[in-house]
Amino acid sequence: MQLDVRGPRFAAAVTTLVLVLVLITGSGWLALAQAVVFAIGAASARYAPYGWLYRVAVAPRLGPIREREAAGPVRFAQGVGFAFAAIATLGFLSGVTVVGIVATAFALGAAFLNAAFGFCLGCETYLLAKRLTTRPAN
Template sequence: MIDARAPRVNQAVVGLVALAAVTVGPWWLLALLALQLALGLTLGRRWCLACVFYYEVLQQRLGEGPLEDSRPPRFANMVGLAFLTAASLAHVAGWSTAGTVLGSIVAALALLAAVTGFCAGCSAYKIGYALTGRKFVSCPLPPPVAGENA
């Protein structure tokens, strides 16, 4: 379970940096975003700069937000990593148009999620469950400890 606002902050950062990379450059900002997502996915949120900013700065001021299952946003980050890696490799190979298109897709979907809360990668994760005949059930919150206020 994670604070539902943390992925939105990450999506805003990814979306804005990807938008800057595809509109004014340099293209290697897409590679830095890919690296940042890879570090966060493999080493945890302490290595995700947007997550550190959210948890250490914003959450301290705003308080904890609603909790959500972390699996769909994690899957969305994996998809974003794949697209950003492909965009970076396309630029390295000299296929700038393909790299720009892939980077633009990331920018558009990340900004859409940050602004509206609709996460295409999260929805794809849940659709994947349905296609396999399973119903997506969010991780339940643990029961409150006796004697603590809920």
């Protein structure tokens, strides 16, 4: 499956806003909601909530798709985001706020890099791991 590169960037912008709200409010429940969004995106790019919002509300107002990217790296990045959001949720809801703050800050940093600069840290990690684990053909 190929994705319009603007979709994951839009999703990263929404995620950035949500994670800023998590840091401002210290809400473990909001962190949990973002973790669920990440989990859905990791399972399927087609059903990712922010991706759906992009396809329905934003993409029709933009010009034609000029660039696409593979869904695999994006799904991996969503899985990494899920791990950080899940840790943040556990930290906030169990009263270990510093864990929630640090995990949220890491996820926020990655989301902001993608939203602002189009640099997907999780995607790049996926591609690096793929290069390191793939054996060259003889």
